[in-house]
Amino acid sequence: MDLASIVKELNLKVECGKDQLTQEVSGGYVGDLLSDVMANSKEGNLWITRQTHQNIVAVASLKELAGIILVQGKGPEKDTLEKASKEGIPLLVTDLHTFEVAGKLYKLLS
Amino acid sequence: MTLFEVMDILDAKVLVGREELNVEVKTAFSADLLSDVLAFAKAGSLLLTGLTNPQIVRTASILDIAAIILVRGKIAPDETLRLADELNIPMLSTRYILFETSGRLHAAGIVGCVEKVGRDDSVAL
Amino acid sequence: MNLNYENSFTIEGGNFEDAGKIAVEIKKTLKNMGITGDTLRKTAIATYESEINIISYAKRGVINVRVTPECVFLNIKDEGPGIEDIEMAMREGYSTASYRIRELGFGAGMGIPNIKNCSDDFELTSEVNKGTHLRIVINMNNS
Numbered sequence: 001m002d003l004a005s006i007v008k009e010l011n012l013k014v015e016c017g018k019d020q021l022t023q024e025v026s027g028g029y030v031g032d033l034l035s036d037v038m039a040n041s042k043e044g045n046l047w048i049t050r051q052t053h054q055n056i057v058a059v060a061s062l063k064e065l066a067g068i069i070l071v072q073g074k075g076p077e078k079d080t081l082e083k084a085s086k087e088g089i090p091l092l093v094t095d096l097h098t099f100e101v102a103g104k105l106y107k108l109l110s
Numbered sequence: 111m112t113l114f115e116v117m118d119i120l121d122a123k124v125l126v127g128r129e130e131l132n133v134e135v136k137t138a139f140s141a142d143l144l145s146d147v148l149a150f151a152k153a154g155s156l157l158l159t160g161l162t163n164p165q166i167v168r169t170a171s172i173l174d175i176a177a178i179i180l181v182r183g184k185i186a187p188d189e190t191l192r193l194a195d196e197l198n199i200p201m202l203s204t205r206y207i208l209f210e211t212s213g214r215l216h217a218a219g220i221v222g223c224v225e226k227v228g229r230d231d232s233v234a235l
Numbered sequence: 236m237n238l239n240y241e242n243s244f245t246i247e248g249g250n251f252e253d254a255g256k257i258a259v260e261i262k263k264t265l266k267n268m269g270i271t272g273d274t275l276r277k278t279a280i281a282t283y284e285s286e287i288n289i290i291s292y293a294k295r296g297v298i299n300v301r302v303t304p305e306c307v308f309l310n311i312k313d314e315g316p317g318i319e320d321i322e323m324a325m326r327e328g329y330s331t332a333s334y335r336i337r338e339l340g341f342g343a344g345m346g347i348p349n350i351k352n353c354s355d356d357f358e359l360t361s362e363v364n365k366g367t368h369l370r371i372v373i374n375m376n377n378s
């Protein structure tokens with residue numbers, strides 16, 4: 001499923017990366033510990049996290065993730081937004097908490 | 111659903127609390143950050159996490175969490191298991207990643223539910 | 236139901252292994268005294284987060300719990316670096332946590348906001364290079 005459709009279905013707010021929504025999402029990954037995400041996420045995964053600091057962009061870039069969903073309605077920090085825009089990593093925000101948005105994404109991708 | 115059914119859905123191993131699988135659960139909270147759990151997780155919920163240190167057990171005890179589900183096939187260190195046993199917190203381990211674990215439980219009807227610290231109302235999401 | 240209790244607990248900074256042990260003990264004691272619901276939950280969370288803060292940042296600290304029929308008083312004092320910017324510390328998401336602290340699952344910057352949300356009365360003072368003092372009142376719920 002492509003990212004644009006997911007954004008629509010899950011009602012996600014696009015903070016940046018509007019032009020990078022055509023890519024296919026290979027799966028979802030949930031994690032707040034960066035070392036874990038670095039070790040275990042897969043290319044093309046859509047990453048769900050509550051971390052909003054700029055280090056998430058580096059991780060997403062290195063692992064070639066499809067994008068990052070930030071939960072609990074917490075938008076990215078200014079540095080994070082700047083970096084993500086530069087690196088072309090879509091940052092999406094949901095008001096839902098991790099369990100719910102992961103559940104909904106899982107259903108969409110199954 | 112009961113922890114028996116959770117175990118089934120997640121193809122999980124019981125690490126602690128084999129005698130307590132009749133416990134009923136309706137809600138779950140997924141997190142790797144304990145302060146989030148402390149801020150939001152509702153009493154009686156499942157806690158889905160990739161953390162395996164003893165603090166997850168203490169956090170679960172503080173919040174009256176029904177059971178801890180460790181993901182990605184993680185087996186907790188002895189001290190964590192001992193503490194879970196001591197504090198009567200059932201602990202299961204599933205091979206699925208946190209994303210899939212959340213997905214499977216959600217599909218089976220478990221709801222994400224948060225209780226904002228300091229307020230009496232709880233919010234179903 | 237005897238609702239008069241007081242006890243102090245000393246916590247060593249850096250003792251991550253025992254993190255939360257005191258909070259769990261306090262919760263058990265209060266539960267055995269018949270304290271339930273919101274009061275118990277808020278006290279549990281506030282003591283836990285305070286304990287984690289002492290362990291994460293201070294050299295050592297003391298949590299004093301005093302229970303009366305009207306409320307729970309928490310008096311928490313530590314010796315350590317203190318808080319440089321209290322206003323920032325009160326903001327959700329602001330954290331000065333080290334990598335080690337974050338890897339344990341703490342350091343999300345929710346500690347002090349969580350404590351404040353649990354308190355009916357809250358006072359935080361700090362002196363850099365000396366320590367931090369937290370005074371919390373949690374009212375007994377009408378259960």
